[in-house]
Amino acid sequence: MKIITLIEDSKQDENLVCEFGLSLFIEVNGIKILLDTGTSGSFIKNTQKLGVYLEEIDFVVISHAHYDHGGGLKDTLKANKKASIYLHENCVNEYYSNIGSKWPSAIRTFVHPFVKRSMMFSRYIGLDQQMLKQNEKRIKYVAETTEIIKDIFLVTNISKKYPMPEGNKFLLKQNNGKLELDDFSHELMLVIKEEDGIVIFSGCCHSGLLNMIETAREQFKGQPVKAVVGGLHLKLQPHKDDIQGIAKELINQKIRKVYTGHCTGEKAYSIIQEVLKDRIDRLFTGAVINI
Numbered sequence: 595m596k597i598i599t600l601i602e603d604s605k606q607d608e609n610l611v612c613e614f615g616l617s618l619f620i621e622v623n624g625i626k627i628l629l630d631t632g633t634s635g636s637f638i639k640n641t642q643k644l645g646v647y648l649e650e651i652d653f654v655v656i657s658h659a660h661y662d663h664g665g666g667l668k669d670t671l672k673a674n675k676k677a678s679i680y681l682h683e684n685c686v687n688e689y690y691s692n693i694g695s696k697w698p699s700a701i702r703t704f705v706h707p708f709v710k711r712s713m714m715f716s717r718y719i720g721l722d723q724q725m726l727k728q729n730e731k732r733i734k735y736v737a738e739t740t741e742i743i744k745d746i747f748l749v750t751n752i753s754k755k756y757p758m759p760e761g762n763k764f765l766l767k768q769n770n771g772k773l774e775l776d777d778f779s780h781e782l783m784l785v786i787k788e789e790d791g792i793v794i795f796s797g798c799c800h801s802g803l804l805n806m807i808e809t810a811r812e813q814f815k816g817q818p819v820k821a822v823v824g825g826l827h828l829k830l831q832p833h834k835d836d837i838q839g840i841a842k843e844l845i846n847q848k849i850r851k852v853y854t855g856h857c858t859g860e861k862a863y864s865i866i867q868e869v870l871k872d873r874i875d876r877l878f879t880g881a882v883i884n885i
Contacts, residue, residue: 603615615856617631841866
């Protein structure tokens with residue numbers, strides 16, 4: 595399996611474009627998958643430089659309904675006329691972010707509880723609703739775990755056994771004209787099954803990394819987890835002990851490798867690396883991974 599990071603928050607090659615967001619190209623057994631499309635169509639500028647030809651993509655998967663993962667879908671649809679496009683059925687709903695997440699921690703602690711569900715203090719971060727309607731014939735919406743082709747699965751209904759990331763408290767959904775805490779029922783994960791185990795792909799792990807692993811273990815019993823790839827949404831996780839606990843559980847569960855970036859955050863990455871050592875690597879624009 596070959597994975598190329600088409601866009602991410604960081605880069606090491608000045609010839610490539612980076613932006614806040616994530617897009618991964620995955621090739622396995624001749625099948626070509628695009629997981630997420632970044633914030634805009636900027637990832638397309640990197641494709642040919644990285645040896646990826648968008649018109650050859652067989653499947654496009656959007657991990658959840660946030661702009662930094664599905665913002666480039668409109669340009670993707672223009673560049674590729676054949677790929678099947680997969681989203682969770684709840685991606686058609688409206689999603690928001692409370693801007694309190696950008697405030698200094700002292701202000702955030704005292705002010706956020708009073709404005710946490712205020713439309714005035716929130717901004718829209720969902721997908722382009724008009725674009726979804728215009729392309730409804732190409733888009734396939736899923737609600738249950740779906741095998742899109744042999745050994746390639748979209749997994750929904752993610753476990754809530756473990757705590758979800760702290761940063762989720764700033765993320766909202768609209769329900770009957772009012773904002774409420776997002777439960778991330780619109781999130782799915784991509785799981786690829788190979789002879790020697792499974793690889794789990796997340797966009798942001800809003801449901802929590804350990805919950806995603808728990809769900810995959812339940813649905814693919816007896817399969818070792820070769821790798822987890824994607825963001826871990828730990829930038830706003832305040833307690834070092836919580837992050838260390840996640841890393842130690844990865845050791846306990848014998849997760850062979852973690853490739854992460856985007857919403858994981860530098861602080862959280864460093865803390866996890868202290869525990870995992872060489873079992874964790876960074877995602878960055880242009881990174882090529884062979885699993």
